[in-house]
Structures are given as C-alpha cells and as structure tokens.
Amino acid sequence: MLEKKVPFSLDRIKEIAKTYPSPFYIYDEVAIIENIGALKEAFSWADFKEYFAVKATPNPFLMKLLKTVEVGADCSSLPELLLAEKVGIVGEDIMFTSNNTPASEYRKATELGAIINFDDISHLAFYEEHVGKLPELVCFRYNPGRAKEGNLIIGRPEEAKYGFTREQLFAGYRYCKERGVKRFGIHTMVASNELDYTYFIETAEILFKLVREISKKLDLTFEFVNLGGGIGIPYRPEDEAVDLVKTGTGIKAKYEEIILGAGLPSLKIYMECGRMVTGPYGYLVTRALHIKETYKTYLGVDATMADLMRPALYGAYHHITVLGRKDQSPKVTYDVTGSLCENNDKFAIDRELPKVEIGDYLLIHDAGAHGHAMGFNYNGKLRSAELLLRTNGSIKQIRRAENLADLFATLDFADLDNF
Numbered sequence: 001m002l003e004k005k006v007p008f009s010l011d012r013i014k015e016i017a018k019t020y021p022s023p024f025y026i027y028d029e030v031a032i033i034e035n036i037g038a039l040k041e042a043f044s045w046a047d048f049k050e051y052f053a054v055k056a057t058p059n060p061f062l063m064k065l066l067k068t069v070e071v072g073a074d075c076s077s078l079p080e081l082l083l084a085e086k087v088g089i090v091g092e093d094i095m096f097t098s099n100n101t102p103a104s105e106y107r108k109a110t111e112l113g114a115i116i117n118f119d120d121i122s123h124l125a126f127y128e129e130h131v132g133k134l135p136e137l138v139c140f141r142y143n144p145g146r147a148k149e150g151n152l153i154i155g156r157p158e159e160a161k162y163g164f165t166r167e168q169l170f171a172g173y174r175y176c177k178e179r180g181v182k183r184f185g186i187h188t189m190v191a192s193n194e195l196d197y198t199y200f201i202e203t204a205e206i207l208f209k210l211v212r213e214i215s216k217k218l219d220l221t222f223e224f225v226n227l228g229g230g231i232g233i234p235y236r237p238e239d240e241a242v243d244l245v246k247t248g249t250g251i252k253a254k255y256e257e258i259i260l261g262a263g264l265p266s267l268k269i270y271m272e273c274g275r276m277v278t279g280p281y282g283y284l285v286t287r288a289l290h291i292k293e294t295y296k297t298y299l300g301v302d303a304t305m306a307d308l309m310r311p312a313l314y315g316a317y318h319h320i321t322v323l324g325r326k327d328q329s330p331k332v333t334y335d336v337t338g339s340l341c342e343n344n345d346k347f348a349i350d351r352e353l354p355k356v357e358i359g360d361y362l363l364i365h366d367a368g369a370h371g372h373a374m375g376f377n378y379n380g381k382l383r384s385a386e387l388l389l390r391t392n393g394s395i396k397q398i399r400r401a402e403n404l405a406d407l408f409a410t411l412d413f414a415d416l417d418n419f
C-alpha cells in the first residue's frame with residue numbers, strides 16, 4: 001500500500017498539543033505556497049489569476065497568506081465578502097460568484113468593486129432595481145446543459161441550479177451592451193473534485209468558442225474567461241494529482257487556436273479553485289480515546305464528524321496515518337468513530353491501520369478544504385482550533401477553538417428566571 005507523506009513527526013505533534021489540545025486542524029504554509037507556484041507556472045504563458053474559493057477554508061490568515069502570492073478571493077456570500085475586505089482583498093481581486101443572491105450581497109460586492117459574476121439573466125433587472133446601474137464589468141456563469149454530456153463533464157449540468165443557458169448568454173450580453181456595459185467576462189463550473197485534466201481543457205474550449213461566437217455576433221470584446229474551480233485532489237494514496245503542466249499546455253493550445261487564431265484580442269485566464277489550494281495541506285489531528293470490541297472493532301477518537309463531515313456526508317475517503325508507527329503495515333481493521341449520537345459519525349469504516357494504542361495521535365489527511373469550514377455544533381460539540389505550520393517551522397494559531405461561552409452566546413440564561 002502506498003503511504004502519504006507526513007510533514008510532522010510524532011514528537012512535534014506532542015509538543016504542539018501541549019499548547020493546543022487535540023483535536024485541531026493544522027495547515028502547512030510551505031506546501032500551500034509551493035502549490036500556488038506550480039499553478040501559476042502552468043499558466044505562465046497567460047495573464048493568469050487564481051481567485052481562492054473562500055468557502056473551502058474561510059480563514060482570513062490563509063487568505064492573507066495567499067494574497068502575498070497574488071491570489072484573490074472568490075466569494076459567494078456576505079461573510080465571505082467581509083473576510084476578503086478584512087484581509088485587504090478588494091476591487092477586481094474579488095470574484096463574486098454567487099447564486100440566488102440577496103440584494104444586500106450584490107450591494108456589498110458592488111461597494112467593494114468586486115467582479116460580479118451573475119448566475120441568472122433575471123438578476124440583471126433585479127440588480128438594476130435593487131442596487132442601481134449595472135456595473136461597468138459583468139461576467140455571466142454559463143451552464144452548458146445537455147449540450148455537453150458524456151464522460152468529460154461530470155454531474156449532468158442540466159440538473160444543476162447554476163448558470164445561464166446558451167440562449168440566455170446572448171440575450172444577457174446584448175441587454176448589458178445596450179445599457180452601456182463595456183467590459184465582459186464569462187465563467188463556467190460544472191464539476192467538482194475532478195482528477196482528469198482533460199476535463200479542464202474541455203471547459204476552456206467551451207468558453208473560448210463561446211467568446212469567439214458571442215464577440216462576433218454581438219460585436220463586443222471579452223476581457224477574461226473564468227474556468228471555475230473543481231480541480232480534484234488525490235484523497236486516496238493510489239490517486240494521482242491533476243497534472244497542472246499538461247492542463248496549462250492543453251489550454252494554451254486551445255487558446256492559440258480558438259482565440260488568437262480568430263484574430264481576437266488577448267484574454268485573461270482566471271480560475272477559482274478552492275479544494276486544490278488548501279485541501280492536501282491541511283490535517284485534522286486527533287487522539288485515540290477508546291478501543292471498543294463488539295461485533296466490530298471501534299477506534300474512538302476525540303474528533304467527531306462535527307470537525308470533518310465529508311466521510312459521513314458523502315462517504316468520502318480520508319487517509320489516516322497513525323503517527324509514530326514506524327511500521328505502517330496494516331494489522332487491525334477498525335471503524336474510526338467520533339462521539340456524536342449518530343451512527344454515521346465515522347471517519348473510516350473497515351479501515352486497516354497499524355495497531356493503535358489509546359493516546360496515539362492520528363492524522364486525518366486532505367482535510368484542508370471543506371473540512372473545518374463544514375464544521376457544526378451538533379451534540380454541543382465545539383469547533384476546533386486551526387493552526388498554521390509556518391515556513392520558519394513555528395506554529396501560529398489562526399483560529400482558536402470554540403469554548404462553551406461561544407456555544408451558549410445566543411442564549412440568555414438570565415431570562416430563564418423570568419420564564
């Protein structure tokens with residue numbers, strides 16, 4: 001069996017846990033920055049920008065770190081916009097890709113000067129009614145519907161709530177042009193956690209062809225295409241990461257053929273990846289609490305699905321390493337469980353692990369995106385701290401753990417006496 005690399009020794013984790021008791025999340029700064037470097041390198045032929053999908057890991061310290069390497073913010077709600085503002089990511093460094101959007105959120109995005117990526121043609125009139133004149137730059141989210149079925153595009157776009165139909169794109173850009181909008185972008189995103197790089201080349205091809213067709217038909221100039229997010233990560237040790245170089249090279253060839261070949265002005269290339277930016281570089285650290293032998297062997301740990309719900313929510317695989325075991329060869333088959341009163345509170349089912357002793361530290365891998373962010377408080381569980389392993393080897397707490405006062409903050413116990 002393949003093993004995943006671990007950037008922490010058992011001794012280091014024990015030392016960290018003296019200050020920050022488990023369970024906690026820990027992110028690897030060096031790896032996050034190196035990975036952004038690889039993404040930018042793959043698109044070094046283009047005027048490229050990554051907008052980090054904030055929902056994946058909405059931590060302002062990570063956003064600020066990403067800002068140092070020119071990564072913007074892809075936001076889809078008011079709190080995500082506010083986080084971007086706090087970090088100093090404003091103006092066109094924010095992509096506002098929302099859906100079913102309240103007017104107040106359009107207003108805040110507009111106030112910040114964000115690029116507004118409209119999800120529906122009816123939102124243009126909605127915006128004019130509730131916010132004001134259309135922004136000088138508009139982007140539309142395209143949903144290719146049944147036009148693009150097959151193995152390359154996953155998830156049946158016609159079943160997805162997002163985006164404009166093809167006809168609506170033409171009508172929408174015409175509507176905006178008639179109202180004096182001068183700057184245009186186009187976006188699509190119809191897959192998630194995709195490991196096949198040819199998918200992203202196909203997405204780019206769809207958008208480049210639309211740019212060519214719409215530019216000609218409506219006599220307007222596009223400024224950028226936004227290829228969305230959806231780059232998958234190798235959760236299983238046998239999975240292979242998306243080859244970013246092949247992705248970039250493939251998209252370049254389509255760009256030269258479809259855009260430059262048609263004599264169109266150059267386009268900026270944007271992406272709004274979340275998962276691949278932080279996912280592989282975040283770990284949930286937890287400790288073995290009980291070993292229970294009944295009809296199966298249960299390894300009870302001090303984290304629960306309230307810390308990381310992906311395995312319970314969609315049966316997602318997260319690799320687990322027992323720290324400090326020199327011999328990681330499988331010895332015992334465990335269900336690795338939390339303490340919620342929900343039988344699906346399991347990080348792994350029938351997982352072969354080296355024999356675990358109570359008190360052992362376990363690393364749950366690839367928890368850096370859609371991990372802490374999806375946490376919740378069921379059974380009164382407190383959300384864990386987030387730590388950052390800095391480039392210089394030090395530890396920075398980037399979010400403290402919740403305490404009981406946080407949990408009860410919305411309750412007025414004094415009022416109980418009057419009740």
Ligand SMILES: *Cc1c(COP(=O)(O)O)cnc(C)c1O
Pocket residue numbers: 053055056074097189191192193228229230231272273274275276369
């Ligand atoms: C979730 C989301 C992303 C990021 O997706 P990843 O799979 O995390 O890369 C980008 N854009 C939009 C609109 C999203 O909803």
